[in-house]
Amino acid sequence: MYKFKLLIFLIVFFVSYNLFAQDKFEKESRIKPKDVPSKALSFIDSLKMDTKVKWYLEEGLNKKSIEAKYKQNKVSYSIEFDSIGKIEDIEIEVNWGDLESSLSESISSQLQQNCSSHRIEKVQRQFTGSENDLFTFLNTRIILEHLNINYEIIVRCKQLNEVDLFEYLFNKNGKLISTSKLVLKNSSQLEY
Amino acid sequence: MLLQFKNTVHAQSSYQFGALPSLNLNKKMKNDWSLNFKIESRLLFQSGEINGDVDKNFNNVLTDFSLIGAKKIGLNSRIAGGYMIRFKEGNLYHRFIQQYVIVQKLSGFRLAHRFLSDQTFSESEEPEFRLRYRITSELPLNGESVNPRELYLKINNEYINSLQEKTYDLEIRLVPLLGYEITDQFKIETGVDYRINSFLTDNTRHSYWMTLNFFIEL
Numbered sequence: 001m002y003k004f005k006l007l008i009f010l011i012v013f014f015v016s017y018n019l020f021a022q023d024k025f026e027k028e029s030r031i032k033p034k035d036v037p038s039k040a041l042s043f044i045d046s047l048k049m050d051t052k053v054k055w056y057l058e059e060g061l062n063k064k065s066i067e068a069k070y071k072q073n074k075v076s077y078s079i080e081f082d083s084i085g086k087i088e089d090i091e092i093e094v095n096w097g098d099l100e101s102s103l104s105e106s107i108s109s110q111l112q113q114n115c116s117s118h119r120i121e122k123v124q125r126q127f128t129g130s131e132n133d134l135f136t137f138l139n140t141r142i143i144l145e146h147l148n149i150n151y152e153i154i155v156r157c158k159q160l161n162e163v164d165l166f167e168y169l170f171n172k173n174g175k176l177i178s179t180s181k182l183v184l185k186n187s188s189q190l191e192y
Numbered sequence: 193m194l195l196q197f198k199n200t201v202h203a204q205s206s207y208q209f210g211a212l213p214s215l216n217l218n219k220k221m222k223n224d225w226s227l228n229f230k231i232e233s234r235l236l237f238q239s240g241e242i243n244g245d246v247d248k249n250f251n252n253v254l255t256d257f258s259l260i261g262a263k264k265i266g267l268n269s270r271i272a273g274g275y276m277i278r279f280k281e282g283n284l285y286h287r288f289i290q291q292y293v294i295v296q297k298l299s300g301f302r303l304a305h306r307f308l309s310d311q312t313f314s315e316s317e318e319p320e321f322r323l324r325y326r327i328t329s330e331l332p333l334n335g336e337s338v339n340p341r342e343l344y345l346k347i348n349n350e351y352i353n354s355l356q357e358k359t360y361d362l363e364i365r366l367v368p369l370l371g372y373e374i375t376d377q378f379k380i381e382t383g384v385d386y387r388i389n390s391f392l393t394d395n396t397r398h399s400y401w402m403t404l405n406f407f408i409e410l
Contacts, residue, residue, distance in 0.1 A: 029335040029342070056335060156267050162224060167237045184267075185337055188218040189346070189371065189379055189407045190272065190304035190328050191293045192228050192260070 021030075026146035027059040028067075036066055037085030043131070043192055044068050044079070077125070079138075087131050090138065091124040091152060099123070099151070107153065108173025121165070123153040150177065205396045210253070212385055214402035216274045219410040224264035232256045234401070242398075245379040254280035260289060261340070269294040278312075285314040299335055304328040326350035326365075345370045346381060352389075363389035369403060377409040 033041060036055050044053055049072065056067040058080075065088065066081040069179045076093040096104065127137060129147040137143060149172040157166050165184060169177040214232035221227060234253040240246035260274030271292050278285035291308040306326040313319050326348055333343040348367035354360065369383035385401040 027335075027339045028337065029339060163264075165267060185302075185408060186376065187268075187295045187302070187304065188216065188220075188226075188228065188291075188409070189381065189405070190295055190302065190330060191262070191272075191291075191306065192216055192218075192230060192407075 013059040022042075029057050029104075031055045031057045031066075037081065037083070038082055040066050040068065040081040040083030040087070041085070043081070043085070043135070044088060046135070087134055088128070090127040092127075094123050094125050096120050096123050103151070103170075103172070103174045105170075107151070107170055110170070110174070110176050111155060111157070111168070115155070115159055117158045120153060121156055124152045126150045126152050126169075148172075154182070194201055201343040204394055205242040205398070206240065207242055207397065208236060208401075209398040210234065210238070210401055211404070213404045214406070216405065216407045217410055218407065226260075226262045226264075226270075228260045228262065228272075230256070230258045230260075231321045232258075248275075256309075258287075258289070260291075263323055268296065276310075278314075283316040285312055285317075301332070302330045302337075304330075320354060320356040322355070324350060330371075338371075338373050340373050340375050342373055344373065345369070346371050346383075357359045360392070361389055362392055363387055367403065369405070379405075379407040381405040381407075 033055060033056075050068065051070050053068050053074050056069065058065045058067055064083045066083065066085065067078075068079045068081070070077050075117075078091040078093075080086055080088045081090070087103055095161065099107075114176070119182045126148050127134060127143075127149055129144070133147050135145045137147060151172070151174075152168045153168045155166050157164060165182040167180045167182055169179075173176055212232065212234055214230060217229045219227045219229075233255045236251040236253050238246065238248050256276055256278045257267055258274055258276035260269045260272050262272035264270050269292070272290070274289045276287040276289060278287065281366060287310050289308065289310045293304055293306045296303045296305075304327070306324075306328070307321075308324040310322050310324070311319065311324075328346060328348045328352075330338065331345045331347075332338045333345060335342070338344045346369040347369075348365065348369070350363075350365040350367075352363040352365070354363065357397070365385065365387045367385045369381040369382060371379055371381040373379050382402075383406050385399075386404045387399040387401070389399075390397050
């Protein structure tokens with residue numbers, strides 16, 4: 001019984017920890033293809049696209065990742081790899097109006113709870129799963145059943161007279177997974 | 193360019209060449225307030241008429257000290273007001289400043305629009321009232337945004353409407369700068385600050401100031 005209570009406590013602790021808005025610092029630098037791990041490079045090469053791919057190194061507080069960005073048929077794609085080149089997720093920019101109404105209503109309801117007013121800046125559909133399933137999806141647009149879909153949403157949110165930018169992650173049913181406050185770059189050199 | 197070419201034909205055109213070093217200290221306060229303290233000097237190396245007399249005497253023309261308080265009023269916008277005191281050739285000038293700035297984050301660069309009004313008073317000159325608009329673009333030379341140990345390109349373009357003794361003048365500034373972010377708290381910029389004024393009255397003056405800016409976040 002004691003172990004069960006401890007388990008419940010740990011689950012509640014981690015869930016509430018994840019839901020609490022953490023500050024998110026991210027440094028993104030452009031890198032050349034020669035500096036990209038060969039595994040990531042060959043994954044993108046095997047997609048045989050005729051579009052230009054830009055590579056970035058993303059450095060957060062605790063992890064580094066490699067990101068390939070490109071546009072295809074006017075849609076922005078972002079494919080994230082870990083530091084050794086193993087694919088982590090695919091993010092595709094979508095229009096807020098294109099989301100299913102039940103999903104957008106659920107997300108809106110959550111945002112209305114958290115913000116006195118809000119504006120959605122960017123919506124990305126995020127796919128995670130095995131390398132093979134992700135590769136199949138990129139090649140054929142077929143969403144295999146093992147692929148997991150989340151929605152990453154950048155929101156301008158007003159709380160207690162302060163306006164900040166937040167990154168929300170929702171699951172495919174519109175249930176909140178995590179929130180982080182985006183730390184904006186200083187702009188004093190643009191103002192004075 | 194056309195203005196410069198047109199005015200080189202007239203004998204009235206003059207020029208100035210010098211340096212404009214500045215130090216900006218910025219401090220974030222509670223409740224979205226911030227302070228900016230700035231010291232700027234204007235050092236003249238050479239001046240004269242185009243195709244005419246040249247004065248190569250070094251002259252420390254002026255030094256400005258300003259303090260501006262700003263309040264963030266939106267995600268990317270700020271209103272600010274402050275005071276500047278100018279020491280120029282033994283005279284004191286008092287300037288009151290009001291500004292509104294909005295910074296847009298676009299794909300791969302940032303764009304800032306600054307709307308500013310100021311009023312300058314001194315015992316040696318009639319009051320001067322100015323309305324200014326400046327657009328600034330910041331282009332990171334590596335990645336999507338400027339990060340520590342990275343270079344960036346900053347370009348200012350400003351239009352300054354001035355009214356003094358019932359005389360209107362327009363000054364245009366173009367300032368391309370190369371910047372380097374040493375840390376999140378410390379940036380250095382250098383470039384040329386080009387200014388053209390009095391071209392409406394055919395007494396065009398071109399000014400070229402070598403710029404060195406330091407921005408420090410306290």
